[in-house]
């Protein structure tokens with residue numbers, strides 16, 4: 056008798072059942088009450104396109120769209136639209152990035168101007184271009200002197216198309232950049248990556264889907280451009296007569312050809328739209344590891360300042376003399392060590408520092424009404440506890456170099472990382488040069504990199520070669536018991552697996568100081584003790600600041616506790 060294959064074996068042998076073996080996520084469902092309006096909305100566009108399709112003399116379609124004039128116009132349209140999309144990307148991506156990162160009044164004005172072509176009739180754009188770059192335009196003299204003459208040339212067509220298409224790239228990139236926020240770049244900085252590396256390996260790849268879709272949209276907009284082109288570039292066959300102009304002119308003399316060529320343009324536009332919506336950034340996606348990261352920016356960007364009424368004073372003698380403007384009550388509590396269950400995995404192979412450094416922190420951030428002064432002994436894990444808003448994350452941000460208070464001093468042994476007084480900066484080592492790692496509750500794993508890629512990131516920034524970094528990262532994963540997940544992206548990992556990857560990533564480069572912000576807060580009851588046990592082992596002989604709301608976590612990891620309280 057032949058043995059029946061197991062369900063798993065059946066899945067492997069039958070290609071079609073593979074997709075059926077995957078779980079499907081349940082979506083909230085369709086809002087059926089809105090269906091009639093949705094249908095009407097769709098018909099507004101679909102009906103006219105269907106009307107056009109019905110008017111096409113399909114039997115002669117091939118001949119009409121391949122006539123020499125149509126082909127010349129199509130070739131010119133595709134060429135100029137490609138050139139225009141390229142220029143829009145080269146100019147629009149940097150502009151969108153700059154606009155996303157600044158709220159300066161000047162830039163807000165620039166944004167209003169750049170987006171103008173979206174609402175302006177294109178013919179107005181054509182007139183504006185003519186008034187500037189035309190033969191009678193304001194730049195006519197210098198252009199003539201340098202031998203540049205673009206009016207009524209193919210270059211003028213590209214100019215007109217760039218004018219109307221640029222806003223699509225600027226808007227697409229700006230909104231994507233705002234959506235991603237700065238969290239991933241901050242994570243890259245505390246892993247030791249400088250601005251250039253962060254831009255090339257984090258910022259740009261994260262924006263790639265948005266850049267690609269806005270480029271395709273600008274190509275489509277350029278392809279359909281009519282008014283500005285006709286006004287600024289005219290209609291010279293083979294030079295400036297693009298497909299929309301060809302359709303317009305043929306309308307009177309050869310309506311069938313006009314309809315057929317219009318249908319061709321509709322088909323190209325449809326292809327472009329389908330292409331845009333097939334890009335990764337536009338596909339429906341489930342919950343990702345990035346969503347929570349955005350909910351709590353480390354430096355508190357976007358939070359409303361001014362609503363805090365904390366007063367701080369030192370009630371218990373801290374290690375160093377408290378600042379006169381200290382604003383939180385601190386109480387030192389000795390922590391009774393708790394027995395830790397042995398970790399079921401081998402230790403992570405990061406090189407231990409020869410001798411851990413001493414950390415001294417002393418700062419006042421009056422805008423947040425926080426002032427703190429304390430020291431962490433070499434190899435000590437100091438827990439910072441206390442209610443919400445008391446300043447724990449602010450302390451970590453100051454030590455990591457993400458926040459520069461007007462008066463601050465952060466020393467690691469003899470090295471001054473931060474020194475400011477009266478708002479003046481005496482020393483400020485940038486985050487990527489501090490050798491201070493920061494592990495947040497949401498680890499902000501890079502979503503476009505595998506687990507190995509995430510761990511190798513800091514090693515690469517530290518100068519380790521790509522192959523070596525990957526081998527070391529994979530070994531770390533194996534030692535953490537999740538070697539088989541090396542190629543998985545963060546979205547495919549569970550919370551506990553992500554926490555392990557984040558831990559390996561944070562410690563891979565052997566940082567001098569480790570900052571932990573509620574490292575096991577998002578873990579379940581089974582994973583949390585495991586991660587703590589792992590942490591306990593990894594933090595031995597490291598100087599560490601631990602922020603936690605969980606007494607069990609503090610007992611498990613800390614040697615000493617400073618309890619911060621509101622006044």
Ligand SMILES: Nc1ncnc2c1ncn2[C@@H]1O[C@H](COP(=O)(O)OP(=O)(O)OP(=O)(O)O)[C@@H](O)[C@H]1O
Nearest residue numbers: 354355356360363423442443444445446447448449
């Ligand atoms: N960007 C910011 N600008 C001004 N004030 C801020 C900013 N970010 C945070 N704050 C304020 O600083 C204070 C300390 O915030 P912080 O996030 O450090 O507290 P926390 O102790 O870490 O709180 P939690 O336990 O909720 O994480 C709060 O009063 C907060 O409103």
